[in-house]
Amino acid sequence: MLNRLIPLVMRLRKRFPRVYxxxxxxxxxxxxxxxxxxxxxxxxxxxxxxxxxxxxxxxxTAGSNLAHEHLEAAFSEYIGSGxxxxxxxxxxALQMSMRALGLKYGDEVIHQIDTCSASTLSVMAxxxxxxxxxxxxxxxxxxxxxxxRGIGPRTKALLATHMWGNPENMLALTALxxxxxxxxxxxxxxxxxxxxxxxxxxxxxxxxxxxxGCIKPIQGGEGGMIVTNDEALARExxxxxxxxxxxxxxxxxxxxxxxxxxxxxxxxxxVVAEQLKGYPSHLRSLRSAVAEFQSFLDGFDGIKLVLGTxxxxxxxxxxxxxxxxxxxxxxxxxxxxxxALLARGVPVWHANFELINSLSLFHQNTWEDWLPLCDFPRTxxxxxxxxxxxxxxxxxxxxxxxxxxxxxxxxLRHLMAQIxxxxxxxxxx
Ligand SMILES: Cc1ncc(COP(=O)(O)O)c(C=O)c1O
Numbered sequence: 001m002l003n004r005l006i007p008l009v010m011r012l013r014k015r016f017p018r019v020y021x022x023x024x025x026x027x028x029x030x031x032x033x034x035x036x037x038x039x040x041x042x043x044x045x046x047x048x049x050x051x052x053x054x055x056x057x058x059x060x061t062a063g064s065n066l067a068h069e070h071l072e073a074a075f076s077e078y079i080g081s082g083x084x085x086x087x088x089x090x091x092x093a094l095q096m097s098m099r100a101l102g103l104k105y106g107d108e109v110i111h112q113i114d115t116c117s118a119s120t121l122s123v124m125a126x127x128x129x130x131x132x133x134x135x136x137x138x139x140x141x142x143x144x145x146x147x148x149r150g151i152g153p154r155t156k157a158l159l160a161t162h163m164w165g166n167p168e169n170m171l172a173l174t175a176l177x178x179x180x181x182x183x184x185x186x187x188x189x190x191x192x193x194x195x196x197x198x199x200x201x202x203x204x205x206x207x208x209x210x211x212x213g214c215i216k217p218i219q220g221g222e223g224g225m226i227v228t229n230d231e232a233l234a235r236e237x238x239x240x241x242x243x244x245x246x247x248x249x250x251x252x253x254x255x256x257x258x259x260x261x262x263x264x265x266x267x268x269x270x271v272v273a274e275q276l277k278g279y280p281s282h283l284r285s286l287r288s289a290v291a292e293f294q295s296f297l298d299g300f301d302g303i304k305l306v307l308g309t310x311x312x313x314x315x316x317x318x319x320x321x322x323x324x325x326x327x328x329x330x331x332x333x334x335x336x337x338x339x340a341l342l343a344r345g346v347p348v349w350h351a352n353f354e355l356i357n358s359l360s361l362f363h364q365n366t367w368e369d370w371l372p373l374c375d376f377p378r379t380x381x382x383x384x385x386x387x388x389x390x391x392x393x394x395x396x397x398x399x400x401x402x403x404x405x406x407x408x409x410x411x412l413r414h415l416m417a418q419i420x421x422x423x424x425x426x427x428x429x
Contacts, residue, residue, distance in 0.1 A: 042277065043275070045271050045275065048273065048274050051270065060086070060263050061242070071270075071272055071276070072225075074277075075210075075225055075227070083231065084225055085225065085227075088264050089224045090187075091118050092260050093209040094185070094187065096240045096260065098122075098128055098157065100236045103126065105127040106128070106154060107128045107129070107155075107157070108128065108374075109158070112132070112390070113135070114353050114390040115163065116161075116190075124367075127373075128156070129371050132382055133150050136169070137392075139166075139306070140351065141160075141162075141163055142158075142161075142169065142173065147176065152375070152378060157185055158177050158182055158184050159187055160185070162187070162308070163322075164321075164400065165193075166191070166309075166322060167195065167315055169308075169309045170186075170196055170204040170309075188209060190211075190216065191317045196310065196315060201317075208227045209224065209225070210227070211224050215320075217319055218275035219272075220268040220269070220271040220275065221268055224264070235250075240259045243255065243259050244256065290313050294313060303323055303326075305324075306322040306324050320400040320402060321400065321403070322351045322398065324351070325398065331424070334398070337399065341419075341422070345418075348399055350393075352393050
C-alpha cells in the first residue's frame with residue numbers, strides 16, 4: 001500500500017504543489033493534536049506573525065511598542081523575575097551572561113559532564129574554561145559535593161542545568177555559590193515552567209537562560225531569553241545584544257566589551273509570545289499524562305520516573321521524561337529495551353547526553369588550541385577524569401521518553417501497551 005502511495009504523493013507534490021500544501025495543512029489541522037506532534041501552535045502564532053510582517057517592523061531596533069518588548073514583559077511575569085532580555089539563541093544568551101557578569105579569558109565555569117554540548121561550547125565561546133563535574137545518582141543533576149571538590153582559584157561561576165524539564169538542586173547550589181563567592185547561572189533552556197520551593201527555575205541565579213530552539217518547551221524556530229533581578233545587569237545585557245553598542249541604553253555611541261549580535265527577530269518574538277500564552281494549559285495536560293504514566297510504572301520493578309529534585313510531577317516541565325532503569329531487575333539491557341521500544345514506534349532516547357569529554361574536541365586534545373589561558377595541568381586532569389555516575393546512566397542506567405509520547409491519549413496508551421508487552425509486571429512469575 002505504502003509502495004503505491006508514496007510515489008503518488010511525490011507526483012502530486014511536484015505537479016500540483018498548491019493542492020499538496022492544502023492537503024498537508026488540512027491533515028495537520030485534523031490530526032496533529034491527536035498524534036501529539038511537537039512543536040505545535042499553542043495560541044495565535046499565524047495571526048501574530050502576519051501582523052508583524054504587515055507592520056514592516058521586523059527588527060527589534062524598529063521603534064517602540066514592539067513584539068519583543070511584549071514578550072519580555074510576559075516572560076518576566078511568568079518567571080517572576082524583574083527583567084527579561086530577548087536574544088537570538090540560548091547559546092548566545094549564555095555567552096552574553098558570562099561576559100556581563102565580568103567573566104574573562106581563563107576563568108573557569110563548572111557544569112555537569114553530561115549536559116548538552118552547547119553549554120560547554122558557549123563557555124568556550126565566551127573565552128572561559130568549562131570544567132566538568134559528575135552527577136548525583138538520585139537526581140541526575142549536578143552532584144554538589146563533586147562541584148565543591150572541583151572549585152579552584154580560577155573558578156568564577158557555576159552553570160546549573162535543569163535537565164530535561166526537571167528542577168536542579170538550586171537550594172544546595174545557591175548556598176554553595178554564596179559561600180564560595182561564585183556567580184550562579186541557570187541553564188533553563190530545557191526547562192521552562194519547572195519549579196522548586198514555589199519558585200520558577202531560572203529565577204534563583206544571578207541570571208537564568210532559556211532557549212526557544214528545537215526540542216525546547218516553547219519554540220520560535222530559534223530564540224533565547226535571559227532573566228535577572230539586577231537592573232544594571234539587564235541594561236548591560238540589552239546593550240550587549242547590539243554588538244555592545246551603548247547608544248540606546250546609555251546614550252553614548254561607544255563599545256566597552258567584545259560582544260555579539262544577540263538580537264531576536266520580531267517575527268520570532270511574535271511566535272514565542274503566542275507559545276508562552278498557550279504554555280500553562282499545555283503543561284497542565286502534559287503533567288497529568290506523566291502522572292498517569294507514573295502510576296502505571298508502579299506496577300513494575302526496575303523502572304521508575306526521575307524528577308530531579310522535584311517532589312511531584314507538578315514541578316516538572318517534561319521536555320523529555322527521564323527513566324532510571326535497573327537492567328538486572330528488568331531482565332533487559334538498556335540498549336535492547338531502547339531498540340525494542342523504537343521498533344514498536346515509541347520515541348525513546350538516552351536519559352542524558354554523551355559525556356562531553358568523550359567528544360573529539362576534548363579527548364583528542366584539540367581544546368588546547370582554544371583555551372590558551374587555562375591552567376593546563378588542572379584542565380587536562382579534569383578532561384581526563386572519570387565520571388562514573390554519568391557514565392553508568394549513559395551506558396546502562398537510563399532512558400528518556402520523548403515528549404510526544406505524552407501529547408495525546410492515543411500516544412500514551414500506545415506507550416503503556418508496549419511497556420506492558422515487553423516487561424513483566426510485579427508479582428507475575
Ligand atoms: C541545556 C542546553 N543549554 C543550551 C542550549 C543552547 O540553546 P540554543 O540551541 O538556543 O543555542 C541547549 C540547546 O540545545 C541546551 O539543551
